[in-house]
Amino acid sequence: MKKPRKPLAVPAKKTLNPFEVHINKQKMTVLGRKTKNDRGLPGVSRAKALKKRKDTLLQEYKLQHKSNRFTDRRIGERNLNMTDEDKVVARYTAIRKKAHKKSIFNLADDEVLTHKGQTLAEIEKFEDPRSDDEDSLEEGKSGNLDANFVEDAHFGGGILRNTGKEGAKTHRELIDELIAESKKRKAEKQKVKEATLELTEKLDTEWKDLLPLVSKTQKKDEEKTAVDDYDKVMRELKFEARGTVSDRLKTEDEIAREENQKLEELEQERQERMKGFEEAEKKNTHRSADDLDDDLVYESDPEYMLSYNTEGEANLEIDAQINGKNVGESHDDDEEEAENEEEADDESAEEDDDASEEDDNLSDLKDDTSEDSDVEETQETEPRTIEPDGDSLKKQEMMEKARQELPYTFNLPDSYESLQSLLENQTPSHQGVIIERMIKCNHPSLAEKNKQGLKVLFAYLLQHLNDCAEDSMEKCYTTFSVLTPHLFDLTQLDKENAYHSIKEVIKEKHEEFRKNKKKYPGLEILIFLKLVSLLFPTSDFRHQVVTPCFVFIEQMLYKCRIKSRKDIAYGLFLVTLVLEYTTLSKRYLPAAINYLGGILHMAVPKIGVKLIKVNPPFQPTTNSLVLFNDCTSEDSSLKMRLSDLAEEKIDDLFKIRVLNTTLKLIEEFDNNFSALPSNLEIFKDILAYMELLPTRNYPQKVCTQFERTSQQLKSRRSDKNLDYVVMPAKRPKALRLYEPKIEEVFDGKRRKVQSKEKAERDKLLHKLKKETKGALREIRRDKSFLGRVKIQRRMQSDNERREKVKRIYSEAAMQQSELNSLERKNKRKK
DSSP states (O other), rough: OOOOOOOOOOOOOOOOTTTTTOOOOSSSSSSTTOOSSSEEEEHHHHHHHHHHHHHHHHHHHEEEEEEOOOOSSSSTTOOOOOOOHHHHHHHHHHHHHHOOOSSSTTTTTOOOOOOEEEEETTTOOOSSSSOOOHHHHHHHHHSOOOOHHHHHHTOOOOHHHSSSSTTHHHHHHHHHHHHHHHHHHHHHHHHHHHHHHHHHHHHHHHHHHHHHHTTTSSSOOOOOOOOOHHHHHHHHHHSSSOOOOOOOOOHHHHHHHHHHHHHEEEEHHHHHHHHOOHHHTTTTOOTTTTTOOOOOOOOOGGGGGOOBBTTTTTTSSSEHHHHEEEEEOOOOHHHHHHHHHHHHHHHHHHHHHHHHHHHHHHHSSSSOOOBBBOOOOOOOOSSSSSOOOOHHHHHHHHHHHHHHHHOOOOOOOSSHHHHHHHHOOOOOOHHHHHHHHHHHTTTTTOOOOOHHHHHHHHHHHHHHHHHHHHHHHHHHHHHHHHHHHHHHHHHHHHHHHHHHHHHHHHHHHHHHHOOOOTOOOHHHHHHHHHHHHSOOOOOOSSSTTTHHHHHHHHHHHSSSOOHHHHHOOOOOHHHHHHHHHHTTTTOOOOHHHHHHHHHHHHHHHTTTTTOOOOTTSSSOOOOTTTOOOOTTTTOSSOOOOOOGGTTTOOHHHHHHHHHHHHHOOOOOHHHHTTSSTTHHHHHHHHHHHHHHHOOTSSHHHHEEEHHHHHHHHHHHHOOOOOOOOOOOOOOOOOGGGGOOOOOOOOOOOOOOOOOOOHHHHHHHHHHHHHHHHHHHHHHHHHHHHHHHHHHHOOOOOOOOHHHHHHHHHHHHHHHHHHHHHHHHHHHHHH
C-alpha cells in the first residue's frame, strides 16, 4: 500500500507589522479616483536610502582629498574572470606588440635573423649547412686533442715530468703551439671553403646561361591564364597618364603689361616704317670687328660668276671704267639679259609691296589683347636715307602705307570733341579697333589716373551712339554692334559708373517722353534699351537699371498712339525687347501682350456696325493692317526692315511682315509663359482675334505660321479645364434623437483656457519645480547623513583619546606604586 504524498510546502505570506505601515490620508475622498502610495513603509524605505548612501556618498567622502591610492595596472589583475594562464598569455601578447612596431595587428614571428651580416632570406645556398660544432668535432678527430695528448698534458704524464731533458717543452709552450696549430688549420679550412663557394657560384652562373637553351625544348604553346577583370582595370589605372603640374595662370595685371608692351613694339615698328627704315635693316646681326667674312656664300649662278684665265682675260664681258678708261664693252645680249633681270626684280618688288599692303590692312583689324600705353602719336617725318631710284620709290610707298595705318597706342580723350575728331571719317570697324586699343593701352592696373579716364570714356561713347542714331540709323546699328563688346568691358571694369551713366541717360530720355506722352520718342532710345539688356542682368527680381526700363517700355506701349508705319515698327521693336528681357525670369508684362492683340485687331476687317472690343491705345474702328489685295504669290523676305522705323506709308508688304512677326512673337510668349497657371487667361483675347482674322490673301509661309500658332494656343486651352468657384457642400446634420447629450462635470479644478504650446510650457515648469523640490530634499538628507557620519567619527576619536588617557594614567599609577614600594624597602634596609 502506497503511502500518501505529503502536500508541497506553501511559503508563508509575509505579514507586515502594523506599526511599520504608514497610511497617507487625503483631505477629500473622490469616488473613482485611483490613488497612488496610499500606504507606505517608512522604515524599509529609510533603510534602503541609508544603505544606498553608505555605498555611494560615504565612499566618496572617505576618498575625498586623498590621492595615495594604489592601483594594480597589470594586465588581468582587475578581471576576475581570467585565470593565471590567460593573464600570462595576454601579457606576452602585449610584449610582442611592443616589439613589432611595424604593425600593432601583426602577431607573427617577424624577427629578422641574420648570419654573418646577411639575413636568412638573402642567403640562397643551403647545400652544406654545417655548424661550428661539427668543425670542432672534426678538429678533435684530426688534431692533437686525442686521448694520449690529454693524458700527458692534463694528468701528469711523461711530458711534464721530463723537464730535465734537453728540448723538453713546458705546459705553456705546448698550449701556445696547440693554439697556433688550431688557427692555421682553421685558416686553411676557410680558404678551401671560399674556393668551393666560388666554384659553386661559377657553376650556377653557367647553368643559368644554359637554361634558355634547355627551356626551348618545352612546349611554347602553353595555355595562358585568363586575365581577370580586376587585373585588367588595375593595369589600366597603373599605366594611365597622370596629371602634371602646369605653369600658373597669369594675373590680370601681368596680362595687361604684356599686351601693353606688345602694342608699344608694334607702334614703334610703324613709326620706323614711316621714317623709311625697313625691317631687315632693323634686325642686323651682330658682327665682330675682326670679321673677315669667311662664311660668305655666293648664291648666284656659277655660269655668270666673274673669273679670269691664265692669259688674264675675263669669262664675262663687262662695261666699267677705271681712271676714266673703259675696261670692257657690253653686247646686246648682255643688255637684254640685264633688262630682263631688272624687270624680274621690279615684279618681285611689286609682289612684296602687295603682300606688305595686305598684311598692313589686316594688322589694323587684328585682335590684340594688350593694355595701357602712354606713348603719344609721333609726327610724320620724311625718310632720312637717300637710296637709288627703285629703292626710294619702294620706301616711299612703304612710308605712305605706314602713315595710312591706324596707330597702335592711343591716349584717353580729354573732351568729347577730341574723341569725335579721332573717330570721324573712320569706318565702324576702325572705330572699334581704336576704342579697343584705347581701353587696352589705358588699363586701370597700369596707372591710377586711367580709371577716371575710362569712366569719362564710357559716357563719351554713349553720347557718340546718341549722335550716330540722330544722323543715320543704319550707321548707328553698325557702330552699335562694333562698340557693344568694348562697352561691356568698360562695364566690368567699373560697374557703378556704368549704372549711373545708363540711368542718367534713361532718366533724360524719360523726361523728354513726359513732355509728349502720345508720341513715340526718338529712335536713339531703342539703342539704349537694347544696350541695357546686353550689359546688365535682366533676370533679377529688382535691378536699379533694368526695372526703370521695364516701366518706361510699359508706359510707351500703353500711352503712345499708333498712326503710321514707323509707330507700328517702333512698338514691335519694344515688344521684342520685352521678350528678350523676360526670357530667363518668365516675367509677365501685360502691355506687351496687349500690344500684340492690338496689332491683330488692326488686321481684322470690321464688317457693318459690329465693333470688336479692344484695349487702348488702339481704336475699335482701325483697319490699317487689313490686307485687301491678293499677295499669295509674294516671295519677299518676311523679316522687319530698318527702314520701317523711318517711313510713314503702310503698304501690303509691310502688312505681311507685321503679321508674320506678330505671330512669331505670340508663339514665343506662349512658350515663355507655359508654366504660368494664368496662361489661358493671358492669351484669351489674342485667340479671339485670331479666329476672326482672314488669311486667304497672305502668302503660304504666313498661313503656315498662323496655323501653327493658333493650334498651339488651342492645345493649351484644351489641356486645361477651368472649374467654377462654388461654395463647399455642407455636411448633413444628424437627427436630434441620436445626438448624445453631453454634460460637463465639475471636478473641483479650475483650468485655464490657453493654447497647446502654453499648456505644454506650464506642464514643463510644474515638472521642473517638482524635480527641484525633490533634489533639494535629497540634498538636505545627504547633508544630514554626512553630519551624522562626522559626529560619529568625532565621538569615536574622543572615546579613543579618553581610553588612551585612562591607560596612561593607570600605567603611571602602577609605576608610581612600584616606586613607592621600592622606596619603602630601601628605608627598611636602612
